């Protein structure tokens with residue numbers, strides 16, 4: 001049966017994210033969540049939709065979507081597609097529907113700023129600058145439906161298109177949007193190492209480093225991000241049941257984590273419109289179960305440096321939406337199993353914590369399986385992530401600032417003074433400063449330095465042990481200076497004594 005198409009000629013103009021949308025001429029906005037928007041456009045005529053776009057995050061996406069809808073009052077229908085595990089985990093579609101079902105109230109956002117909070121179990125915010133009456137009017141004027149599959153969404157959009165053409169519900173509305181330009185400290189651009197005991201601690205340090213020294217660049221998505229290139233994060237002691245601070249300042253909670261771990265560990269069948277899941281790439285995409293392969297590889301050859309899992313498919317260049325996590329490598333050293341993951345592109349504010357915890361669960365799974373199936377009872381070594389583009393999107397800059405203000409100083413106060421580079425014992429002997437370099441644990445002597453000039457000595461020490469911690473180098477500089485002064489005036493020098 002052919003259906004006569006109505007000659008609707010509405011033009012949708014996006015104020016935000018204009019290059020991320022597919023435009024039509026109708027009156028229905030289709031929100032596809034994590035399903036690729038092209039998968040819907042393929043089945044619709046342009047007169048059957050006003051716009052098709054993806055919505056990933058309730059806290060970041062809904063605000064801009066609603067602002068765009070207020071600017072396009074000819075949109076009278078909304079179809080929200082909630083088809084995938086990722087949609088369920090992110091909750092953006094559910095939260096958007098709750099805005100239309102249950103409305104919103106005045107409250108505060110994650111970073112304590114006044115805003116409209118959507119009445120939903122999923123946190124979702126709209127800027128306070130957007131007028132309440134405009135939001136109420138939008139809720140009253142737009143008919144909405146939720147869909148569970150691509151076919152469902154397509155049918156719903158088609159059925160809305162058959163309804164009578166409606167006039168725009170009002171005038172185009174636009175409200176001011178405030179943005180903060182961060183000030184940036186100088187620092188290296190390429191290659192950064194950050195270490196922490198837990199994922200939470202490491203995350204705060206990462207956010208601080210990018211936020212203070214990252215370069216501001218345009219993103220591929222109509223906005224800006226602050227970026228460092230090649231950031232290595234080393235997490236040494238994440239506990240098996242994961243550390244969640246209380247109150248929890250991480251962008252995920254335990255419930256989300258359970259669902260997310262399955263995205264990494266479990267296979268998933270191919271679904272139209274879904275780009276990939278990591279579990280699928282690891283378990284079946286290349287016709288091999290790569291997790292199983294590395295377990296067997298290490299059981300057979302515990303010293304192997306080839307326990308590699310690959311997630312990048314050369315065909316990924318042909319279409320967009322390639323996986324961010326590309327390479328995973330496992331290594332056993334001194335009976336401990338480390339996992340190193342390389343991510344070509346990493347949203348360090350919103351995604352890294354989930355990525356890191358998911359990878360830690362994978363590392364634990366591999367350790368446990370090796371223990372079950374062989375005589376190797378390995379310890380959990382560090383989790384290492386290499387984030388090639390390590391970035392923070394502009395729409396989370398203020399959350400990042402808040403996090404730094406609330407957590408960074410507290411984390412810095414908790415540092416211990418054990419520097420993996422070892423200890424330096426300073427004495428004055430026979431008219432010279434003598435520095436003895438020992439290892440951290442057993443105190444074995446590994447080097448010594450002599451001289452009279454503090455600056456020359458600290459430079460020598462830093463040149464010989466370039467990964468010495470900056471606070472340690474600063475401390476040694478002060479002590480060496482004290483020793484040099486004592487030498488000059490003939491006073492006894494004792495390290496650490498005033």
Ligand SMILES: O=c1ccn([C@H]2C[C@H](O)[C@@H](COP(=O)(O)O)O2)c(=O)[nH]1
Nearest residue numbers: 321322324325345346347351352355
């Ligand atoms: O596991 C993931 C999946 C996605 N992203 C982020 C990285 C980018 O900000 C964005 C993906 O954009 P493309 O690089 O694919 O365009 O999502 C992650 O950080 N981790």
